[in-house]
Amino acid sequence: MSDEGYFGQYGGSYIPEILFNSQQQLIESFREAMADECFLQQVKSEMQNYSGRPTPLTYCGNLTQSVGGAQIYLKREDLNHSGAHKMNNVIGQGLLAKRMGKNRVIAETGAGQHGVATALVSARLGLECTIYMGAHDIKRQYPNVFWMKQLGATVVPVTTGSATLKDALDEAIRDWCTNYDNTHYLIGTSCGCEPFPEMVAGFQSVIGEEVKEQSIAQIGRYPDRIYACVGGGSNACGIFLPFVNSGTELVGVEAGGIGDGPGEHAKRFNTEQARFGIAQGYATRFLQDDQGQLQETQSISAGLDYVGVSPILADLEQQGKVRMTSARDTEVVEAFKLLMVNEGIVAALESSHAIAGGIREAASMKATDSIVINVSGRGDKDIFNVAKALNDVAFDDFIEDYLGEAAKS
Amino acid sequence: MSHLKSFIQDQRTDKPLLLMTHVVYGYPNVEQSLEVMSHLLEEGVELLEVQFPFSDPVADGPVITDACHKAISNRPQLGACLEHIKDLAERYPNSKILLMSYLNPVLNYGVERLAEDMAGIVPGIIIPDITIQNQRMLEPLQKSGVTPIWIVTPDTDNARLDGISDIAEGMLYCVSNAGVTGQQASGLENICSYLTRVRQHSELPLSVGFGISEAEHLLRLKGHADVAIVGSALLKAFNKDGLTGVEMKLNELQSAISKMSAC
Ligand SMILES: Cc1ncc(COP(=O)(O)O)c(C=O)c1O
Numbered sequence: 001m002s003d004e005g006y007f008g009q010y011g012g013s014y015i016p017e018i019l020f021n022s023q024q025q026l027i028e029s030f031r032e033a034m035a036d037e038c039f040l041q042q043v044k045s046e047m048q049n050y051s052g053r054p055t056p057l058t059y060c061g062n063l064t065q066s067v068g069g070a071q072i073y074l075k076r077e078d079l080n081h082s083g084a085h086k087m088n089n090v091i092g093q094g095l096l097a098k099r100m101g102k103n104r105v106i107a108e109t110g111a112g113q114h115g116v117a118t119a120l121v122s123a124r125l126g127l128e129c130t131i132y133m134g135a136h137d138i139k140r141q142y143p144n145v146f147w148m149k150q151l152g153a154t155v156v157p158v159t160t161g162s163a164t165l166k167d168a169l170d171e172a173i174r175d176w177c178t179n180y181d182n183t184h185y186l187i188g189t190s191c192g193c194e195p196f197p198e199m200v201a202g203f204q205s206v207i208g209e210e211v212k213e214q215s216i217a218q219i220g221r222y223p224d225r226i227y228a229c230v231g232g233g234s235n236a237c238g239i240f241l242p243f244v245n246s247g248t249e250l251v252g253v254e255a256g257g258i259g260d261g262p263g264e265h266a267k268r269f270n271t272e273q274a275r276f277g278i279a280q281g282y283a284t285r286f287l288q289d290d291q292g293q294l295q296e297t298q299s300i301s302a303g304l305d306y307v308g309v310s311p312i313l314a315d316l317e318q319q320g321k322v323r324m325t326s327a328r329d330t331e332v333v334e335a336f337k338l339l340m341v342n343e344g345i346v347a348a349l350e351s352s353h354a355i356a357g358g359i360r361e362a363a364s365m366k367a368t369d370s371i372v373i374n375v376s377g378r379g380d381k382d383i384f385n386v387a388k389a390l391n392d393v394a395f396d397d398f399i400e401d402y403l404g405e406a407a408k409s
Numbered sequence: 410m411s412h413l414k415s416f417i418q419d420q421r422t423d424k425p426l427l428l429m430t431h432v433v434y435g436y437p438n439v440e441q442s443l444e445v446m447s448h449l450l451e452e453g454v455e456l457l458e459v460q461f462p463f464s465d466p467v468a469d470g471p472v473i474t475d476a477c478h479k480a481i482s483n484r485p486q487l488g489a490c491l492e493h494i495k496d497l498a499e500r501y502p503n504s505k506i507l508l509m510s511y512l513n514p515v516l517n518y519g520v521e522r523l524a525e526d527m528a529g530i531v532p533g534i535i536i537p538d539i540t541i542q543n544q545r546m547l548e549p550l551q552k553s554g555v556t557p558i559w560i561v562t563p564d565t566d567n568a569r570l571d572g573i574s575d576i577a578e579g580m581l582y583c584v585s586n587a588g589v590t591g592q593q594a595s596g597l598e599n600i601c602s603y604l605t606r607v608r609q610h611s612e613l614p615l616s617v618g619f620g621i622s623e624a625e626h627l628l629r630l631k632g633h634a635d636v637a638i639v640g641s642a643l644l645k646a647f648n649k650d651g652l653t654g655v656e657m658k659l660n661e662l663q664s665a666i667s668k669m670s671a672c
Contacts, residue, residue: 014512014538016468017560018587161478173467178588278512279465292517293464293481
């Protein structure tokens with residue numbers, strides 16, 4: 001990384017002046033913490049003893065056979081405490097917030113996974129916690145909202161703009177502008193101003209570091225390709241960064257949504273609707289219209305429904321070190337089912353994009369090749385959306401009965 | 410000396426405080442927003458801040474954010490906005506019009522192109538998501554006499570105030586307190602010492618914004634600031650009572666100023 005948080009032309013800091021001191025303090029505290037063996041040990045210990053790391057690398061014999069081609073391994077971030085890779089980042093930033101003497105954290109969340117992870121860690125560390133979530137996302141991910149509230153977090157519905165992740169992020173920045181004295185902005189992905197992209201990618205890199213050891217132990221060498229879904233880009237950065245320049249091909253899978261038209265997907269690559277822009281504190285490829293207004297996005301998975309992307313990935317893609325592809329909603333649901341019935345693993349819809357991209361390409365690879373797909377999270381939270389996508393009528397009956405019972409009591 | 414600085418200093422010779430009123434271009438539609446602008450200029454506001462809306466205005470509170478989103482649904486064009494500003498500037502030569510927007514619409518239009526189109530018409534531009542670290546991005550504007558207006562806050566320390574003063578022209582935009590636009594100006598108790606400190610580091614006219622909504626706020630600024638910036642309060646008045654609401658609010662503020670003795 002170059003000076004001032006740039007990754008090639010991407011990254012940097014484009015924030016209101018009011019945040020200047022707070023950002024400087026964060027940069028300084030982060031650098032100090034990363035040079036402090038004691039802090040690093042604390043992070044490692046929480047990752048092991050609270051979140052259950054290392055997560056396994058699981059060989060999928062049945063899936064490999066049914067796809068026919070490369071050997072398929074899954075990196076099981078779904079087995080983290082909270083059910084997603086988001087936990088790696090909140091452990092690191094939560095401990096950093098404590099170290100900086102902040103007593104309150106705020107976060108944006110899309111799928112609610114980062115919100116839940118933040119609420120969990122806040123409960124454990126004794127931090128006050130406010131989560132901003134798009135009203136639209138609250139509707140499709142209510143179970144996560146329920147848990148955030150039970151954990152003691154305040155969940156603020158964001159109704160402005162498209163009422164999804166980007167608007168939640170704007171609102172979190174506004175809160176930070178107002179309350180920086182006691183508040184740490186615990187951003188959920190490797191986006192935003194310096195040092196957030198580097199910091200989040202850094203805490204997530206434990207994923208790729210583990211895969212290095214595990215692939216040597218289980219495959220005898222590094223995998224030929226690694227697949228990860230790309231929302232803001234934190235799970236992808238986490239599994240990719242340790243493998244940059246290693247010979248392993250790194251493939252990001254974006255949300256193809258329902259089509260290629262404006263507002264129908266969340267692809268920041270391989271489309272003319274996205275280009276260089278500056279918003280939300282940093283420079284990256286943003287989906288935007290001819291006036292530079294950020295576009296609406298669409299995806300079956302709330303966690304990939306975002307207009308920007310990590311400046312680290314934008315730069316790596318430009319350098320040809322990461323390849324980007326995408327998967328549409330329908331293909332994602334098929335991949336979700338295929339993994340579930342073959343291996344008994346229920347992946348998040350976000351992660352199912354990576355599965356879709358991986359199995360699509362594995363089919364044309366050799367049986368001596370091997371790929372690792374990052375299962376960034378588990379699918380329990382998606383029960384409503386999946387039931388709808390699979391047209392499960394009995395599920396609707398269950399909800400009706402449940403509501404009937406609730407009305408009686 | 411920049412146009413803007415001399416304009417403000419000239420105006421200040423017989424006025425205790427100037428007003429910079431803010432309007433979101435395209436809200437609730439282009440026509441009505443122009444009507445509000447004309448009205449404000451007609452009533453003699455010295456400065457008009459025209460905000461070209463952006464989808465993600467992180468330095469703005471709910472009132473302006475909401476107006477920006479509604480405005481965007483009419484797909485406003487920055488090129489047309491500049492034409493309209495030019496027209497207003499010609500019709501109201503006794504006032505100055507500044508452009509405010511966020512970086513992305515500005516970059517999208519092209520800084521060079523914007524500099525060309527604004528030269529001689531718009532003496533300053535306010536962009537809340539750029540700080541002096543990235544000042545070079547705005548160089549073409551500066552060279553065309555379109556001064557970037559830099560922002561200072563109560564938390565800006567003396568060293569940084571010096572850094573900002575070194576490059577600033579036109580005027581300084583002093584944010585009244587932490588937060589975003591449209592919040593209650595709770596920090597105005599300390600406004601005096603804050604502005605006195607800023608004065609020690611800069612000779613530029615000082616404008617104060619964020620949460621300035623009432624006559625009483627203006628009284629507190631008297632003698633410490635040159636320009637009071639009023640945004641959300643006028644928008645709220647417009648949302649409640651349309652153009653009449655704007656008239657009433659402006660009247661309240663202007664009569665408060667005319668009652669002050671010049672200093
Ligand atoms: C399970 C899961 N995977 C992936 C993502 C996307 O985020 P990122 O691209 O930062 O990994 C999310 C975000 O909410 C998520 O919950």
